[in-house]
Amino acid sequence: MSSTTNSPHLPDTEQATPEEDVTPKTPPADTPDDTARDSAAEEAAASDDHTAAAEATAEEAEASTAGEPETGTAEKAEPANADEAEPVAAEEVEPATADEAEPDAKRADASASDAPAGEAPDQPVAARRRWRDRHAVAARNVGWVVTVLALALVCVALLMPTRIDRFSPGVFLRIPVEAVLGAGVLIALPRKPRLVAAVLAGVGLGLLTVLNLLDIGFYMFLGRGFNVVLDWVLFDDAKSYLEDSMGRGGTIGALIGVVALILAVLALMTLAVLRLGNVMARNRDRATRATVAIGTVWVTCAALGLQLTGPPLAARSTVALVQDRMDRVRATLKDEAAFAKEAKKDAFGNTPGDQLLTGLRGKDVIFTFIESYGRSAVEDPDIAPGVDATLTAKNKELREAGFAAKSGWLTSATYGGSSWLGHSTFLSGLWINNQNRYRTVTAGEHLTVTGAFKRTGAWRTVGIMPGIQKNWPEGKFYGLDHVYDSRELGYRGPKFSWSTMPDQYALKAFERLEHGKKHDKPLMSEIVLTSSHQPWAPIPKTIPDDQVGDGSVYKDIAKAGKDPADVFYDSDKAKEEYGKSIQYSVTSLIDYLVKHGKKNTVLVFLGDHQPMAKVSGNNASRDVPISIVARDKSVLDKIDDWNWTDGLEPDPKAPVWRMDSFRDRFLTAYGSQPNPSK
Structure with missing residues (x-):
C-alpha cells in the first residue's frame, strides 16, 4: 500500500480533508462551466436573501396575530397554535394566500433590495417592525x-x-x-x-x-x-x-x-x-x-x-x-301634499268683512306673545313661586285699574324654540308644526286672526317685532298694515343676548309710534316680547318710564348682568334665570297696560311655547298659559262659556285646547259668521 497520501513530509497545502477547500489560491482562467456555476451561485444567494426576508415577515405576522393589522396582511394558511389546525381543502386556502401574502412578500423584497448593503431599511414600517421585534x-x-x-x-x-x-x-x-x-x-x-x-x-x-x-x-x-x-x-x-x-x-x-x-x-x-x-x-x-x-x-x-x-x-x-x-x-313628504289641500279649506275664508268681529268694534285690541312663557313657569316647583307671586301682584294692580282677566291653556305646536310655528298656528287656525307647513300656509291666503281685523276695514293693523332684524315678507300674510322691526323702533342700547332690546323699551316704542297717537280707526296690534328668550342672561331690569329714552341707559344694566355661558350650561341656574325673565316680561306688559290702557283696550297675551327641556323637564307638556284682559265687562262675558279661570293665572284644571282651535273659537265668540271657502 502506498503511503504517499499520509506522508508527513509533504507540504501543508497538499494535505486536505473532505471538509476543506482544495481550490488553488490562484484560480485558472474561467471556463464556460465555471461561469455558469458562479452565476447559479449568485442567483441562489439572492433567492436565499429574498426567502429570508419573506420568512421574517411571516414570523412577524405570526407574532402579532392579535396586534395591529395592516390592510392587506396575509391570512395564514397555518395556525399559530397546534390546536387551531384544522384540515381544509387546498382550494380554500390558496386564493387567500396568493391574494394576501403576495403584497407582504413584495414589500419585504423591496425593503431588502432598497436598503444599502449591511444596513437595515430606515423607514417608518421598518422601524415599527424593529419595535415589535x-x-x-x-x-x-x-x-x-x-x-x-x-x-x-x-x-x-x-x-x-x-x-x-x-x-x-x-x-x-x-x-x-x-x-x-x-x-x-x-x-x-x-x-x-x-x-x-x-x-x-x-x-x-x-x-x-x-x-x-x-x-x-x-x-x-x-x-x-x-x-x-x-x-x-x-x-x-x-x-x-x-x-x-x-x-x-x-x-x-x-x-x-x-x-x-x-x-x-x-x-x-x-x-x-x-x-x-x-x-x-x-x-x-x-x-x-x-x-x-x-x-x-x-x-x-x-x-x-x-x-x-x-x-x-x-x-x-x-x-x-x-x-x-x-x-x-x-310621512313628511306625504304630509306636505295633504297639508296644502287642508290649508285651502277655511271656515271663514269667504266671510265678508262686515260679518267679522262685530263684537269687538271700536276696541283697541293687542295680541302679545311672551317668548317661552310655558306651563312650567306657573307650575314647576323651582320656578313657579316667583312667577306666581308676580302674577298675583299684577292681577291685583289690574283690578285696581278697573281691568279683569280670564285665563286658560293652549297646547302649542312647537316646544323649546321655533316660535314662528306657534305664532302661525295660533293666528291661522292650522296646526303648523314644521317648516314645510309654515312655508305652505304663509304662501297662501288662509285667513288669520289679524287678517280678519284687516278685512273688516275697521281697524289699523300694526306689528311690533323687535326680534326681526331683516325684511319680513310674512307680514303681508298676517294682514298687518305696517311692521316695526328692530331697525324701526329707535333703540340705541345694547342687545341682551339674543333679544335685541328690553320688553319695556319695545312697549314704550309702541306707545310712542302707534298707540299714543290719534287715529281715525281703532288699533289692532301684534307684539312679540323677546326678553324671556334663552339663554336668559343677561336680563334687563324695570326702570322708571321717564328714564328709558333711546335705550342707552341699558348699557350699564347689561354689563352688570350674568354671562350667558354661566347660565346656559347649568340647569339650576337656567331655571332660576328663566323664571326671572318671565317675571320681567309679565311685569313690563301689565305695567304698560295699567299706565296706557283705556276703557276700550283689550289685551290677549300668551306664551308661544314651553322653554327647552333643561328648564321645563324631559317629559313636560306643550301647554302655555293664555289670558284675555279687558276693562269692558261685556268682552269677557262673551267667553264665559269657555270656563276659563278668573285672573291672570289659569287653574291647573282649566280647559286645555289645541292652539290651532283658538282662531275659530275667538272669531265665533266675537260675532264672526262662518262662510267656508270653496
Missing part, C-alpha cells in the same frame, strides 16, 4: 387594547339612545343584532370586498351616530327628533343664535368644533370597522365560532324576552331607528 409582548397587548376599543366604539354607536334621559349603563349591556350580522358578512367576504364593505359600514355607522347626536340636541331644545327633510334650514337660525349669545369669535370656534367632531366620528368609526374586519379575517375560525355563539345567545334572549335593568338584552335598536327615520321621511 424588541417588544413583542407589548405590541401584542397594544393590539388587543386597540381591538377592544374598536369593538366598544362600534357597540356604543349601535346601542346609543337618541334622548339624553335614556342613557344608562344597562343600555350598553346588550347584544346588538346588527353587530352579529355585520360580523358574519365580514367573515364570509374575500379580502377586497371585505375592505369595501367595512369602509361602507364604517361611514354609514358614523353618519348614523351624527344623526343620533342631532336627535339628542333636538330633543333637548325642541322636544322632538331631527327631521332629515325639514330641519336643515334651522342651522342658519342656530348660527344666528350662537352669534347673539357667544359673539362671532365664539361662534366660529363652536362651528370648527362641530365640523371636527363630525369628521372624527366618521374617521374613527370607519377605522374601527376596518380593524375588526381584519382581525376576524386573520382569525376566521375563532371569529366564526364566536359569532355563531353570540348569535345563538341573541336569539335565545329575544325568544325569552330577557333583560337586565330595563331594555331587552337582545337589541335591534339600530334597525328600528333606521326604519323610523325612513317612515318619518315618507
Whole structure:
C-alpha cells in the first residue's frame, strides 16, 4: 500500500480533508462551466436573501396575530397554535394566500433590495417592525387594547339612545343584532370586498351616530327628533343664535368644533370597522365560532324576552331607528301634499268683512306673545313661586285699574324654540308644526286672526317685532298694515343676548309710534316680547318710564348682568334665570297696560311655547298659559262659556285646547259668521 497520501513530509497545502477547500489560491482562467456555476451561485444567494426576508415577515405576522393589522396582511394558511389546525381543502386556502401574502412578500423584497448593503431599511414600517421585534409582548397587548376599543366604539354607536334621559349603563349591556350580522358578512367576504364593505359600514355607522347626536340636541331644545327633510334650514337660525349669545369669535370656534367632531366620528368609526374586519379575517375560525355563539345567545334572549335593568338584552335598536327615520321621511313628504289641500279649506275664508268681529268694534285690541312663557313657569316647583307671586301682584294692580282677566291653556305646536310655528298656528287656525307647513300656509291666503281685523276695514293693523332684524315678507300674510322691526323702533342700547332690546323699551316704542297717537280707526296690534328668550342672561331690569329714552341707559344694566355661558350650561341656574325673565316680561306688559290702557283696550297675551327641556323637564307638556284682559265687562262675558279661570293665572284644571282651535273659537265668540271657502 502506498503511503504517499499520509506522508508527513509533504507540504501543508497538499494535505486536505473532505471538509476543506482544495481550490488553488490562484484560480485558472474561467471556463464556460465555471461561469455558469458562479452565476447559479449568485442567483441562489439572492433567492436565499429574498426567502429570508419573506420568512421574517411571516414570523412577524405570526407574532402579532392579535396586534395591529395592516390592510392587506396575509391570512395564514397555518395556525399559530397546534390546536387551531384544522384540515381544509387546498382550494380554500390558496386564493387567500396568493391574494394576501403576495403584497407582504413584495414589500419585504423591496425593503431588502432598497436598503444599502449591511444596513437595515430606515423607514417608518421598518422601524415599527424593529419595535415589535424588541417588544413583542407589548405590541401584542397594544393590539388587543386597540381591538377592544374598536369593538366598544362600534357597540356604543349601535346601542346609543337618541334622548339624553335614556342613557344608562344597562343600555350598553346588550347584544346588538346588527353587530352579529355585520360580523358574519365580514367573515364570509374575500379580502377586497371585505375592505369595501367595512369602509361602507364604517361611514354609514358614523353618519348614523351624527344623526343620533342631532336627535339628542333636538330633543333637548325642541322636544322632538331631527327631521332629515325639514330641519336643515334651522342651522342658519342656530348660527344666528350662537352669534347673539357667544359673539362671532365664539361662534366660529363652536362651528370648527362641530365640523371636527363630525369628521372624527366618521374617521374613527370607519377605522374601527376596518380593524375588526381584519382581525376576524386573520382569525376566521375563532371569529366564526364566536359569532355563531353570540348569535345563538341573541336569539335565545329575544325568544325569552330577557333583560337586565330595563331594555331587552337582545337589541335591534339600530334597525328600528333606521326604519323610523325612513317612515318619518315618507310621512313628511306625504304630509306636505295633504297639508296644502287642508290649508285651502277655511271656515271663514269667504266671510265678508262686515260679518267679522262685530263684537269687538271700536276696541283697541293687542295680541302679545311672551317668548317661552310655558306651563312650567306657573307650575314647576323651582320656578313657579316667583312667577306666581308676580302674577298675583299684577292681577291685583289690574283690578285696581278697573281691568279683569280670564285665563286658560293652549297646547302649542312647537316646544323649546321655533316660535314662528306657534305664532302661525295660533293666528291661522292650522296646526303648523314644521317648516314645510309654515312655508305652505304663509304662501297662501288662509285667513288669520289679524287678517280678519284687516278685512273688516275697521281697524289699523300694526306689528311690533323687535326680534326681526331683516325684511319680513310674512307680514303681508298676517294682514298687518305696517311692521316695526328692530331697525324701526329707535333703540340705541345694547342687545341682551339674543333679544335685541328690553320688553319695556319695545312697549314704550309702541306707545310712542302707534298707540299714543290719534287715529281715525281703532288699533289692532301684534307684539312679540323677546326678553324671556334663552339663554336668559343677561336680563334687563324695570326702570322708571321717564328714564328709558333711546335705550342707552341699558348699557350699564347689561354689563352688570350674568354671562350667558354661566347660565346656559347649568340647569339650576337656567331655571332660576328663566323664571326671572318671565317675571320681567309679565311685569313690563301689565305695567304698560295699567299706565296706557283705556276703557276700550283689550289685551290677549300668551306664551308661544314651553322653554327647552333643561328648564321645563324631559317629559313636560306643550301647554302655555293664555289670558284675555279687558276693562269692558261685556268682552269677557262673551267667553264665559269657555270656563276659563278668573285672573291672570289659569287653574291647573282649566280647559286645555289645541292652539290651532283658538282662531275659530275667538272669531265665533266675537260675532264672526262662518262662510267656508270653496
